[in-house]
Amino acid sequence: MSTSSTLSPRALYEEVAELLRQRIFSHELPPGSWIDESSIAQEFGISRTPLREAIKVLAAEGLVTMKVRRGAYVTEVTVEDLQQVYRLMGLLEADAAAWVAANASDQLLSELRGLHEQLGRLTLDRKAFFMVNEQFHMRILEATHNKWLFQMVQDLRRVMKLSRHNSLLKSGRIADSLAEHEVIMAAFAARDAEAARQAMQAHFTQGLEAAT
Known part of the structure; x- marks a missing residue:
């Protein structure tokens, strides 16, 4: 067929x-x-x-x-390309995280907590971890109801997937990523927009260091 x-x-x-x-x-x-x-x-x-x-x-x-x-x-992705992609994603997703901290419903925060806890159970299954990790990040973006923001990050993530040097492949990076997510979740729970912004920005800064 x-x-x-x-x-x-x-x-x-x-x-x-x-x-x-x-x-x-x-x-x-x-x-x-x-x-x-x-x-x-x-x-x-x-x-x-x-x-x-x-x-x-x-x-x-x-x-x-x-x-x-x-x-x-x-397309071949260079180290410079990755640096530019991660920095843009950090800025855009940090803005989304600040919005969620300030505006999210209890139901949304519960949903994000569920995805975060699911990630904690998938540390030995990289493929599943990658998928749920992306769901976690895209759900934050989706919650802003900003279609332009969502589309821009979606396009950037597609370019990031071209690289063989995914940050989550580095030894110990999955555990570090989970710890960084926990800081983001704490900022959400505290309804602290600036703390959420800084935590998400730091998450991408660490991701870039691991990817390059």
Whole structure:
């Protein structure tokens, strides 16, 4: 059965973009590798038109780089790129954390506490830890109801996933990350916006040091 037979009703190019996105994040398509349009179109059972539209989507997200008359390749992330991404994410997520501390309902804080406690039970399962960790951070952003903030951080996180040097891979980093989350949660519980801002900023500063 071809891949195209399982595609959802949404636009074909969007589904193709998601399939390629997952291959990029898993490094099945590693940084620097060229995207073989002919081979992928044949594998998916589609024409090159939706594939090229999908590539444009990924280029807009920074996941692939397009070269005139040469095609597209998976973006390579440098140490400088990581530094810039982490610093921007630190600023944006610190602002979101301050908003949550000042405005969150008890129900939201309970939800975040639940995610934090779930992380504490996943320290030996890195893949699951990564997934729940992202849920924790994105839930904070989602709570602000600021779609621009959410989209910007989502795009930055996609670029961060291109790197093989994820901060959580460093020995001891998961335990440190949990401790930093606990400081953030304490600031939320105290309804201290400035403490939450500083704690989230420190979390990303430490993450950058571990990633580079």
